[in-house]
Amino acid sequence: MTTDTSQYLGRQGADWWRGAVIYQIYPRSFLDANGDGIGDLQGVIERLDYIASLNVDAIWLSPFFTSPMLDFGYDVSDYRDVDPMFGTLEDFDRLVEAAHARGLKVTIDQVLSHTSDQHPWFAESRQSRDNPRADWYVWADPRPDGAPPTNWQAIFGGSAWQWDTRRCQYYLHNFLVEQPDLNFQNPAVVEAILGEVRFWLERGVDGFRLDAVNFCTHGELQDNPPREEIAEGFIGVRPDNPYGYQQHIHDKTQPENLIFLERLRALLDEYPGTTSVGEVGDDDSLGVMAEYSQGGKRLHMAYSFDLLGERHDPEYLRGILTEMEARIGDGWPCWALGNHDVTRLATRWGAEGNDAALRLYLAFLLTQRGSICLYQGEELGLTEAELTFEQLVDPAGITFWPAYKGRDGCRTPMPWQADARHGGFSTGTPWLPVPDAHLELAVDQQEPQEDSLLNASRAFLAFRRRHPALVKGDIAYHPVRDEVLCLERRHPASAPGERLLVALNFADEPRELPAPHDACALDDAPAMVNGQWQSGTLTLPAHGIAIARCTTDSEEASWDV
Incomplete structure (x- = not known):
């Protein structure tokens, strides 16, 4: 269709x-x-x-x-x-x-x-070194001692190379053995x-x-160097997974x-x-x-x-x-x-x-x-x-x-x-x-x-959908103060130009911050927006949320926290 x-x-x-x-x-x-x-x-x-x-x-x-x-x-x-x-x-x-x-x-x-090893492309590719799809996946000869071509590791554990007895070569799989990598070269x-x-x-x-x-x-078939520090990151970068022990600069x-x-x-x-x-x-x-x-x-x-x-x-x-x-x-x-x-x-x-x-x-x-x-x-x-x-x-x-x-x-x-x-x-x-x-x-x-x-x-x-500043506007961040993340969203193309101030209290207790004098709460803000803007002061409950509108060109609209 x-x-x-x-x-x-x-x-x-x-x-x-x-x-x-x-x-x-x-x-x-x-x-x-x-x-x-x-x-x-x-x-x-x-x-x-x-x-x-x-x-x-x-x-x-x-x-x-x-x-x-x-x-x-x-x-x-x-x-x-x-x-x-x-x-x-x-x-x-x-x-x-x-x-x-x-x-x-x-x-x-x-x-x-990558595909499944059950994909017809791979079924054909693994049959020989000279069939029409022989070069559709990443194949490589072993090292002289029979070891895999490189030290690359798969995210789901073990070597990223799997031996195939049909071609007497290794194929690359960055994920499961049953997920061979396509050759985009x-x-x-x-x-x-x-x-x-x-x-x-x-x-x-x-x-x-x-x-x-x-x-x-993938890059040249060279060994990846070791990682100096193992830190949590992408799925496989963990101390329990050898994948996380390498700098992945070639694979x-x-x-x-x-x-x-x-x-x-x-x-x-x-x-x-x-x-x-x-x-x-x-x-x-x-x-x-x-x-x-x-x-x-x-x-x-x-x-x-x-x-x-x-x-x-x-x-x-x-x-x-x-x-x-x-x-x-x-x-x-x-x-x-x-x-x-x-x-x-x-x-x-x-x-x-x-x-x-x-x-x-x-x-x-x-x-x-x-x-x-x-x-x-x-x-x-x-x-x-x-x-x-x-x-x-x-x-x-x-x-x-x-x-x-x-x-x-x-x-x-x-x-x-x-x-x-x-x-x-x-x-x-x-x-x-x-x-x-x-x-x-x-x-x-x-x-x-x-x-x-x-x-x-x-x-x-x-x-969010009603406010262009939140959907497509620019953003600027202020320094974090007392676990409160403060940012601004601006959308000058909207009529009139919209400038929103956002304060997010990550603390499990109330916070009080200085705020622009012309900041005013939005009439259409949902109930979960529960911060209070009054006379240059913002009061936030624990895990509180505050959003206000300021006049874009106001001299009093600076948010110096």
Whole structure:
């Protein structure tokens, strides 16, 4: 099916993505419509009204392609079809049509750097060294002693090289053994991958989230040097994982990757109103985010894991954001506080049962300059599920247990109805259990409560949408004082020019700060914005939020904290 995407550009035009809020759906865990225990595309269709009610701009669907599911869809064996467990291509077409009818854009995952070892391309490539696709993957001879060509490590543990007895060579896999890396130095591979992307553009998708996009090309086959210090970062950078012991200077984030990204962007530019957001995992992820999104010739935007770790003190957060602003130039960031790869925000940032803190973190995310990804269940305050080893299915969790328990705890099913079987997710046995602790946070429990986190999220998202300064405006940060993060958002093009002051109290006790005398609270601010501006003083409750408007050209509008 070919869809004219121009009719779906929406209220913000072709650059709708700039400042958009994208709701991430993990289809396996969203809603199961056929009772087999696994969420599906029909389940997403049935909950599109709920998604639209959140006041988000787009959805991002994690992989639903044909796959052996060893990495739950990130091991693709057919880029152009829907895995039967999720439905059919016709279901996908209906989803796109239904989402567009509700004003929602549709973005989908694309896993470009590697395929499943069950993909026909790899099945042919491994047969011999001289077949038509022999050079479609990264193959290399062993060292003289039979050892792998380099010391490169795979994120999921062990060497990144796997011996293949058919070719008597090693192939590269940066993730699972069953996820061989494509050879982007081969022009035929690039053309084939661009063809797979075009297939979905022709079906009417509005954009792509690009998985591990800095892994598409590799450098010279040389050993990586050791890392001087092992610090938490991208999924594999942990003391329990050998991947974290190296500086990854040869196996990813190569200059040649930029050439591919420019080809990809040129393709997207053929379809007005489409977009791309790249996932970046690197030691200098902020620099890569900037480089990958600058100049209008590569990605539209990029995100990293810098806000997806455990540290969240305001000094750290301000440091990340100000560095990004200093480096990104005309590029565009995308920010998230949670996704399908990291511990749930409420648990990771110590806010379990603390609605005030969760509202603060939501306000923090939604007042930053950039586009936003909101992971399913964050609007409910879902916590990390505690699972036993026997309940795990994530290969990373199984490999590194107990030091690392994997990603299953953030992937458990959405709770829709507290009193229904399995929280209303499925009439069958879910692929992962629904924690009892999640039932009291179910959608049907929060819907009727005016002050619930769900309704507070809706209200703040609607508030953000109404203010151009928050969506596309410039940003400036003030020094952190007494654990209060202060920033300004300006949008001089709006009428009249809008200047907003934002203060976020990360302390668990009240704070009082000096404030501009002409700062005045906004009449349309949602209830969760609870700071008080009076006579040059700002009073914030514990984990309080304050937003005020100032006259842009006022001499009294300086915020000298």
